[in-house]
Amino acid sequence: MSKKIHDLTTPCFLVDREKLQVNTTRMLDTCKGLGVTLRPHTKTHKTVEFAELSTGGIKQGITVSTLVEAEMYADAGFDDILFAYPITKDKIERCTKLMCRLSQFHVMVSDLSGVECLKANIDKLPAGKTWSVAIEIDCGYGRTGFVPISDDFLQAARDVQKSMKLLSLYTHCGGSYYIFTKDERESHHQKTVAQLKEARNIILKEFPDAKFIIGVGSTPSCSQPSKVHQQVEEFHPGNYIFNDYEQYLLNACCQKDIACRVMTKVVAHKEEKNMLIVDCGFLALENDGISQRPDDFCLIEGESNLKMVGMTQELGKIKAKEGELNCQNYPVGTILYIYPFHSCATAAMHGVYYVHSGDEVVQTVKPCRGW
């Protein structure tokens, strides 16, 4: 029996099937055009169905942020999975199991402790197997990863080269979230790729026969690539599958490319404050947006004069941007659609995603959670 989105319990997380298709196809095409392999990051959605879509149906070559994701994908027949997270001792046992189950499972080192950890656990692997390792490079974001020209990086590269298999030099490109102009973005691309190439050359100088790739991530970068990206071998963005208000602000997508929305209802009027109360609190939308952009943390579809001004656990407050809102224009029961600021964070608040085509719910998809 067909179900309409209007029949769903609010709040709920909607995913537009056609937009999802457009976003995934576009990124596959972008990569094809550049001659770059796409290893999509699944942290945004954490579902089998969308990962299959984002790999163009081949279920090979993905990036994950948790071992729960990796295990779910292994169960679902995916292979060639990169666990792009600093490796630590407590995760070795589960990684070893994944190494045995999959033909290709890769781990990441972000500092020398990760390299030491892998070295100390090579004997845990089945005979003939060794760790396949991405070395994380910090191209200026300043969170995790090796500074490319550093003793630590050289040490890591040597250690991996000596007793393991070097898969790639991997960078998140998190700095791309702070760039708003085209010129600055081009310059950021150039600098990032130059740093990766420099890091590569440091390794090749010492190990001329080393075979590994360099790859960049982040949706703002990969959605607005430039020619310089022909010099890398891999893209690993995640957010582009949904996009969100943040990507829109960064020019990484148009509003029509935002494939996910929170559907909410007006549940009460606060007349004396000219304010609508909706059933979209922070348990439905998440607070990442409000923490970064307190005055403008989401978009309400088709309502250019409405803004969400605050949230508590289960309630959102909506006022007019200009003038006073007349509550009577939005009777209790009115449905509103909210484009989240950060879709990865918003999706994580929902145990089910409703995929729809137009008004019709065509699929329900369940993400994995936890660690």
Add this chain to the structure above:
Amino acid sequence: MSKKIHDLTTPCFLVDREKLQVNTTRMLDTCKGLGVTLRPHTKTHKTVEFAELSTGGIKQGITVSTLVEAEMYADAGFDDILFAYPITKDKIERCTKLMCRLSQFHVMVSDLSGVECLKANIDKLPAGKTWSVAIEIDCGYGRTGFVPISDDFLQAARDVQKSMKLLSLYTHCGGSYYIFTKDERESHHQKTVAQLKEARNIILKEFPDAKFIIGVGSTPSCSQPSKVHQQVEEFHPGNYIFNDYEQYLLNACCQKDIACRVMTKVVAHKEEKNMLIVDCGFLALENDGISQRPDDFCLIEGESNLKMVGMTQELGKIKAKEGELNCQNYPVGTILYIYPFHSCATAAMHGVYYVHSGDEVVQTVKPCRGW
């Protein structure tokens, strides 16, 4: 086989059994001392086990924020449940079922639309039953509820009195989250209770035989009550069961009363920034704290010179408050315990809570989620 908390996968949500016991017993005792009934709010934890504890084992008289909670508690043998959320048409069917299953199920109206909705659906109830209604009063918080002296309030009271059963005048006391001094708190208590009594008198003037109660909520209020609270009949706080850094800042608890922590591990060093990277990103801690208090949004147990300075999805960044942190003092693998700013928000990020006594995990508890 006994399991130690150190053997758990990080990040995870720990609940200290003894502190939980202290917090629940203290609130029961506070209410007993004042002659007030406790109707604990379950939105903080959403578990059967902790609700049983907070009702002193009787499984009667609770407050919930979602119908999923109400249904879970009904399944678990709880009764006398107040769904403290603005009632709307889309929820009538599920509420009707709960009315049939339970001997006492109560709904809430926050504006006239809620009253109209209930009136229009009285015939949906079984013969001889009518809606049992809490009228939400806005004592100055400004989110939802009736201003006590208003035409709308009088209209609501008349309508409920005429064809339904008035359970209570209910206020959240959300304003208590903005009060830091004892004098201001006392004044807030006085004002709140005065407003509720005034609202009660408005009803009693017209309906002298009306039987209903007045009740106040919020952990900052109920954890620091005063004599004036002897004039109300009900408390309905929720957060006190865990407490958190925010309650500590509001003097509503001591640090030792915070019963929940996120256990996290150092997963990498960012040496050149004198920064530790831990596996507690916003999917483990939530962003409500950082949105309200960006420079000081959690407490790291026993580490008075460490502070969390930022989070991404799966990673937290920790630096020294004063001087430069020497990463070598916190080797990768070091476990840290984080007291969250807002435990309701943090708990909601976890599919399981690990209850421990000392170092031993004594129970795993699973909350409900969704709407």
